[in-house]
Amino acid sequence: MQWVGHVQRMEDTRARKRLMEGTLEGRRGRGRRSLWSDGVERDMTVLGVRSLKEAASDRLKWRNMLDQAKAHPGL
Numbered sequence: 001m002q003w004v005g006h007v008q009r010m011e012d013t014r015a016r017k018r019l020m021e022g023t024l025e026g027r028r029g030r031g032r033r034s035l036w037s038d039g040v041e042r043d044m045t046v047l048g049v050r051s052l053k054e055a056a057s058d059r060l061k062w063r064n065m066l067d068q069a070k071a072h073p074g075l
Contacts, residue, residue: 002066004040008056043075 009018018038047065049055056062069075 004058
């Protein structure tokens, strides 16, 4: 989650940000494989974060949220 906040604050032209925000075309294969991004979204929901961009834009708020995530037993 710390890395996600770092990437969210990057300029939109950076390759890492474009890769993280991009989606692949086509369909997933049979069966459900959880993706890393699915886990991050689930963790954000548990912490009550509605907008990743808003939360990551404020470094202090993001740091406090990371501390909450570390203290949360289910994450």
